[in-house]
Amino acid sequence: MYTLSSKLKLTAIIFMIVGAIGLVIGFLQAPSNLDDVREMMAAEEHHGETSHSEEGETTFAEAEHSLLLDDEPSRNAEEDHGAEAGAHDTEHLEHTLHQLQNKPWAAVYVAAFFFFMISLGVLAFYALQYASQAGWSPVLFRVMEAISAYIVPGGIIMFVLLALSGLHMNHLFVWMDPEVVAHDEIIQKKTAYLNVPFFLIRAAIFLAGWFLFRHFLVRNSRRLDEATDNYYFKKNFKLAAGFLVFFLISESIMSWDWIMSLDPHWFSTLFGWYVFSSMFVSGITVIALVSIYLKSRGYLPFVNNSHIHDLAKFMFGISIFWTYLWFSQFMLIWYSNIPEEVVYFISRIENYSLPFFGMVVLNFVFPLLVLMNSDYKRINWFVVMTGIVILIGHYLDVFTMVMPATVGESWFIGIPEISAVLFFGGLFTFVVFNALTKAPLLAKRNPFIKESEHFHY
Amino acid sequence: MASKVIHAIYNDDDLLLQAVKQVREARYHIGEIYTPMPVHGLDKAMGLEPTRLAITSFLYGVVGFAVSIAMMNFIMIEDWPQDIGGKPSFSFIQNMPAFVPIMFELTVFFAAHLMVITFYMRSRLWPFKEAENPDVRTTDDMFLMEVDAANHNVDELTKFLYDTGAAEIKLIDNK
Numbered sequence: 226m227y228t229l230s231s232k233l234k235l236t237a238i239i240f241m242i243v244g245a246i247g248l249v250i251g252f253l254q255a256p257s258n259l260d261d262v263r264e265m266m267a268a269e270e271h272h273g274e275t276s277h278s279e280e281g282e283t284t285f286a287e288a289e290h291s292l293l294l295d296d297e298p299s300r301n302a303e304e305d306h307g308a309e310a311g312a313h314d315t316e317h318l319e320h321t322l323h324q325l326q327n328k329p330w331a332a333v334y335v336a337a338f339f340f341f342m343i344s345l346g347v348l349a350f351y352a353l354q355y356a357s358q359a360g361w362s363p364v365l366f367r368v369m370e371a372i373s374a375y376i377v378p379g380g381i382i383m384f385v386l387l388a389l390s391g392l393h394m395n396h397l398f399v400w401m402d403p404e405v406v407a408h409d410e411i412i413q414k415k416t417a418y419l420n421v422p423f424f425l426i427r428a429a430i431f432l433a434g435w436f437l438f439r440h441f442l443v444r445n446s447r448r449l450d451e452a453t454d455n456y457y458f459k460k461n462f463k464l465a466a467g468f469l470v471f472f473l474i475s476e477s478i479m480s481w482d483w484i485m486s487l488d489p490h491w492f493s494t495l496f497g498w499y500v501f502s503s504m505f506v507s508g509i510t511v512i513a514l515v516s517i518y519l520k521s522r523g524y525l526p527f528v529n530n531s532h533i534h535d536l537a538k539f540m541f542g543i544s545i546f547w548t549y550l551w552f553s554q555f556m557l558i559w560y561s562n563i564p565e566e567v568v569y570f571i572s573r574i575e576n577y578s579l580p581f582f583g584m585v586v587l588n589f590v591f592p593l594l595v596l597m598n599s600d601y602k603r604i605n606w607f608v609v610m611t612g613i614v615i616l617i618g619h620y621l622d623v624f625t626m627v628m629p630a631t632v633g634e635s636w637f638i639g640i641p642e643i644s645a646v647l648f649f650g651g652l653f654t655f656v657v658f659n660a661l662t663k664a665p666l667l668a669k670r671n672p673f674i675k676e677s678e679h680f681h682y
Numbered sequence: 683m684a685s686k687v688i689h690a691i692y693n694d695d696d697l698l699l700q701a702v703k704q705v706r707e708a709r710y711h712i713g714e715i716y717t718p719m720p721v722h723g724l725d726k727a728m729g730l731e732p733t734r735l736a737i738t739s740f741l742y743g744v745v746g747f748a749v750s751i752a753m754m755n756f757i758m759i760e761d762w763p764q765d766i767g768g769k770p771s772f773s774f775i776q777n778m779p780a781f782v783p784i785m786f787e788l789t790v791f792f793a794a795h796l797m798v799i800t801f802y803m804r805s806r807l808w809p810f811k812e813a814e815n816p817d818v819r820t821t822d823d824m825f826l827m828e829v830d831a832a833n834h835n836v837d838e839l840t841k842f843l844y845d846t847g848a849a850e851i852k853l854i855d856n857k
Contacts, residue, residue: 555779556779556783560779
């Protein structure tokens with residue numbers, strides 16, 4: 226049995242407290258009216274920051290801009306744009322104000338989704354092991370079960386955030402704003418699907434489904450420990466297969482709802498897969514990191530370097546899969562160059578070029594070069610180092626999926642972003658390692674456990 | 683080639699693997715092993731060095747990557763810029779995304795094909811090559827271990843090999 230060390234517990238709690246304080250500061254710092262924005266912008270120009278001083282935007286960029294970010298209540302003012310030169314200035318300020326008001330919310334949203342997605346990816350990986358009757362992995366089952374435990378608190382937090390958006394506490398989802406919808410024909414045509422009650426019902430159904438599947442899979446796995454036959458294993462096999470069907474559908478729709486609908490004009494048919502690959506690789510990376518950590522503390526004596534090798538192979542392979550999807554999505558849209566599609570990438574390349582291209586280096590080039598050598602996949606510190614880089618890369622991936630639509634060009638990684646990562650990282654660590662103490666670390670009655678213990682490559 | 687060798691034939695791969703370990707423990711020298719199919723773990727049991735084929739494959743991949751860049755730059759940018767879908771055709775870097783599939787394919791093509799050719803050359807295999815295996819049954823269901831017998835007592839070695847599970851033993855004296 227694993228016991229949660231007080232040091233780890235304290236670290237997690239400190240992370241949460243520091244993160245919570247930072248988040249409060251982030252929300253308090255968000256400007257509440259136009260004067261605040263004017264002051265902030267003046268201060269920024271004073272500091273010589275160049276990122277926001279692109280006053281001389283071309284009309285093209287502006288047009289793109291309004292197409293992309295129509296969360297301005299004064300959107301109709303945009304139409305008789307040019308009537309008054311002074312109106313433009315206030316409008317720009319108002320625009321920035323909305324972006325900056327969104328910023329702490331978006332920071333929370335990105336971090337909450339990122340850690341939630343890790344536990345969901347791990348649950349999918351866990352179900353896959355049952356469905357494929359994998360022989361190598363049962364020694365890692367308890368680690369996977371523990372990481373997937375975060376799905377409950379993380380999922381509830383996600384639901385609360387979505388509900389708050391639905392209650393207009395923030396303006397992350399522009400299609401939730403009736404003012405915007407009234408002037409937007411494209412969103413009007415989508416209201417049968419994109420409306421707040423249906424949106425929340427879908428989220429509730431998916432979350433409830435994941436919670437239930439996770440609950441029964443883990444319960445059966447625990448009962449199997451004490452069982453005398455393989456009844457619970459067979460049951461879990463069927464349950465896992467059912468979960469995977471439910472998961473692939475619900476995960477796709479979840480990614481359209483929770484992420485793609487932030488840009489309600491834009492769509493990509495492989496978006497569900499793209500988000501899936503991101504959550505899958507992050508989840509596998511966290512399994513590897515937690516296993517290596519536990520092993521270094523003397524737990525998991527039955528996990529050998531062949532298991533780490535296999536996890537690292539998955540990290541390597543799914544990183545390449547992620548890149549494949551990232552590039553497929555990008556290239557087709559870049560090549561066809563259809564305005565309503567390509568704004569998505571224009572806004573990312575113009576305003577987010579560092580995180581947008583930086584994450585390709587972190588998520589593809591780095592794991593490709595470091596983990597290509599077979600021997601390096603067995604060396605713990607190589608796996609840990611690559612794992613940390615992959616996690617940073619996929620945080621940035623979620624960041625560039627969410628931020629351009631919510632805060633636009635007013636982004637920077639400041640107090641709210643870092644605090645949100647600290648807060649949810651602390652919560653995640655606490656929940657995961659607390660869940661590890663709930664059951665023996667070896668699923669001893671699993672029919673493949675002998676094969677897994679002797680797994681050697 | 684050693685002047686005096688013993689050919690010990692086994693009819694099971696697990697038996698062979700065990701025999702290899704015992705023979706090596708007894709400090710006999712194994713010249714070569716002929717098997718009808720790849721035996722998992724045999725290379726480690728024999729104490730062979732790990733293969734360097736993967737390194738050559740990586741280098742070939744890098745060559746393919748470089749070739750594809752040079753090729754696409756010459757074809758599509760320098761020699762005959764073509765306007766395809768209004769894409770910028772006078773700059774390699776701006777048109778690069780369109781070349782990525784080609785870069786990927788040529789990297790894989792070079793890595794895979796040149797690695798296979800390297801493997802054949804390294805294993806001394808080419809078309810019309812005379813078979814080297816001393817017993818045709820090693821292409822069917824028998825495993826043959828060639829043990830160096832020059833400096834050992836042949837009777838003792840023969841008995842030892844029978845004990846390891848050999849089905850058949852032959853002394854080859856190349857005088």
